[in-house]
Amino acid sequence: MIFSQAGDLHRSFTVPIREGHQLALSTDNGEECLWIADPGRKNLKSSGYDPVPGERGGQVLCVSLTGQPKKTISTPEHPVYEHGNFAPTSMTVFDTGSGGNGDVWVADGYGESIVHRMDSAGNLIGSINGEEGDAGRFDCPHGVWVDYRKADPELYVADRANRRVQVYDLEGVYKRVFGEEVLTSPSAFAVDGQYMIVAELRARLAVFDLDDSFVTYIGENESISRIERNSPDDIPGWPNNLDDNGNPVRSRVLQTGKFNSPHGIATDNDGNIYSGEWLIGGRYTKLVKSR
Structure with a gap:
């Protein structure tokens, strides 16, 4: 598509x-x-x-x-x-x-x-x-x-x-x-000028400079990114949720502006960021670069 x-x-x-x-x-x-x-x-x-x-x-x-x-x-x-x-x-x-x-x-x-x-x-x-x-x-x-x-x-x-x-x-x-x-789950790369952006499966993007030095996180969902996967504090069924019978269903806790499970990433010539997330039904997010 x-x-x-x-x-x-x-x-x-x-x-x-x-x-x-x-x-x-x-x-x-x-x-x-x-x-x-x-x-x-x-x-x-x-x-x-x-x-x-x-x-x-x-x-x-x-x-x-x-x-x-x-x-x-x-x-x-x-x-x-x-x-x-x-x-x-x-x-x-x-x-x-x-x-x-x-x-x-x-x-x-x-x-x-x-x-x-x-x-x-x-x-x-x-x-x-x-x-x-x-x-x-x-x-x-x-x-x-x-x-x-x-x-x-x-x-x-x-x-x-x-x-x-x-x-x-x-x-x-x-x-x-x-x-x-600073990384927990690096999955994919994109670039904007001198900066490299890493998609982290555990709910954030990480930005590095030309020398591979960490700059910042984007869209971090700390309720996921700071929690060990499959630990007692993790969201049951992440990146999805579980129904009453324990079957995976699409996440009910997705938040605008915060990532759930970035799996792929790309940028365009204007520096906008596009991220595809791994979960039932998927989710695609466009981040528009501020001027």
Whole structure:
């Protein structure tokens, strides 16, 4: 579904996926390409959701902005998948339109907690798992993003279950880690000028400057963000609520101006922020940049 900045639906098209988990744009031979991460797990009955019929199977799909499939990345030829599952949650492209080489970085966040580097044709070049540096192995690398704010672009990895972000160069060499004191659930990235915005699944956005120093939170819901997930003080059934029979239902405590479960994030050329939240029925929020 393609919307205007005002939220009006322009057009829509169907794509051969099981679940659209994250989107990214790139330029392919002068044409914009829409990348879709599909973990392929919605045929599993979990968290009370009804399963989608069919076989399980993750993929990354590239389509034109009219919905024409152009490329598909299936399970990489990597030893970890001899007994493991490929369930990609995110991808980012070192875009040729921004001086890159077209490499596609794919985060297998819901599968084997590994990030793969593919060439533009989808062939595996290499993989990283967090053990390349001092920080340690990834645990749900949920989001990946190429940062072009500096002269030398870098790869950011949202190491969600470890509550931190790991940074690499575009050859897969570890550089640094940050955020462990201020992040609880980093999931996705966006940028506004010199500032990077991190979607935190636990009810807030976190802003960092060019040096990865924390600046502020946006839309924080402290009744969620400051409470340990699944602790006795957590909202039962979060990100949803539970009915009298213990079944998940859409949250009854959503608040305007406060987040519940930001799962994806994007910005536009005017610096406005768009966030999609993970809960029954979903919720999309636009934050208009003040002048």
